[in-house]
Amino acid sequence: MDAHVHLTGNGSSGSGCWLRLRGAHRWLAGFMLRQIDLPASALQGDLDRLYVERLVSWVRTSSVRKAVLLAHEEVYHEDGRLMEGFGSFHVPNAYVLSVAREHPEFLPAVSIHPARPDALAELERCVEQGAVMMKCLPNCHNIDCNLPKYRLFWERMAALGLPLLAHTGGEHTVPVVRAELADPRVVTLPLECGVTVIAAHCASRSGLTDPDYFDAFTEMLRRYPRLYGDTSAFNLPARGAHIRDCLKPGVRERLIHGSDFPVPILGLWAFLRGLISLRDYWRCSRIRNSIEKDYQLKKAMGFEPEHFTRVADLLPPKQIPSA
Ligand SMILES: [Zn+2]
Numbered sequence: 001m002d003a004h005v006h007l008t009g010n011g012s013s014g015s016g017c018w019l020r021l022r023g024a025h026r027w028l029a030g031f032m033l034r035q036i037d038l039p040a041s042a043l044q045g046d047l048d049r050l051y052v053e054r055l056v057s058w059v060r061t062s063s064v065r066k067a068v069l070l071a072h073e074e075v076y077h078e079d080g081r082l083m084e085g086f087g088s089f090h091v092p093n094a095y096v097l098s099v100a101r102e103h104p105e106f107l108p109a110v111s112i113h114p115a116r117p118d119a120l121a122e123l124e125r126c127v128e129q130g131a132v133m134m135k136c137l138p139n140c141h142n143i144d145c146n147l148p149k150y151r152l153f154w155e156r157m158a159a160l161g162l163p164l165l166a167h168t169g170g171e172h173t174v175p176v177v178r179a180e181l182a183d184p185r186v187v188t189l190p191l192e193c194g195v196t197v198i199a200a201h202c203a204s205r206s207g208l209t210d211p212d213y214f215d216a217f218t219e220m221l222r223r224y225p226r227l228y229g230d231t232s233a234f235n236l237p238a239r240g241a242h243i244r245d246c247l248k249p250g251v252r253e254r255l256i257h258g259s260d261f262p263v264p265i266l267g268l269w270a271f272l273r274g275l276i277s278l279r280d281y282w283r284c285s286r287i288r289n290s291i292e293k294d295y296q297l298k299k300a301m302g303f304e305p306e307h308f309t310r311v312a313d314l315l316p317p318k319q320i321p322s323a
Helices: 023-035 040-044 047-060 093-102 119-128 148-160 184-192 214-223 239-246 268-272 278-285 290-301 310-314
Strands: 002-006 067-070 106-110 133-136 164-167 197-200 227-230
Touching: 002 047, 002 290, 023 040, 040 047, 047 290, 067 093, 093 106, 093 119, 106 119, 119 148, 148 184, 164 184, 184 197, 184 214, 214 227, 214 239, 239 268, 268 278, 268 290, 278 290
Parallel strands: 002 067, 067 106, 106 133, 133 164, 164 197, 197 227
Antiparallel strands: none
């Protein structure tokens, strides 16, 4: 299972998705599309359809049986008002739920800002429709998960058995609203409310100048048995800096596999760090399908078979009858 796969679109199919790309983010979006064999011109074309078709065909022809497909919330103020003009893309929950209904290889992860006036109602609605996870980026969505007013929301998630996939560590592909919320300690209250939390990227750095929160993450692993990390985007230059530490006992048993599709998967960094052989590097460079390539690279790095199936134990059991 690949537990970190992004859905995106420009609304061309009536999905309600939007993209608002400026400067470097526009260039980056075109670069990411070319990495998944789509032309940058798809940004202005039928991106909704092209993206889903590419993703479905790559999952079907990979070793991955199920991919957790992520919605992407809009940015809100803490008082629940929409932050107009913020955020670079939006993927509505209804769209993720409908794409997952049509394609059995996907499990839907919804995205809900807990300050939204209808947050609890939306949570119930999404779980009823099959949501298996809730995804957010505290530093980009402006969610300080530790605010006492969010306690009811986390308690309801815990009661529903819905895990939280929270971005931790720096971020450079989506605009950051509050940099300090990259600290993994941002998910302390959800953990204390009994929510299973997956710290995306294990709080690793995205850029070379980001603060390094990896030690804070491993310290929390010892304290909170419901905390996990994912290895998404570990094949980017900065995010892979702690792969060797992630393979050590005490950490490796708490990690789950995620590619962060459509983020580029580059085997060069793992090779330069001495994590994979030259032979594995060449073998993986010939794989076009980035879902498969990420899996093969992590297998070559030494992540054990359980790494690629562990997330199934964290999802609400009734939501995945065929997993
Ligand atoms: Zn991601």
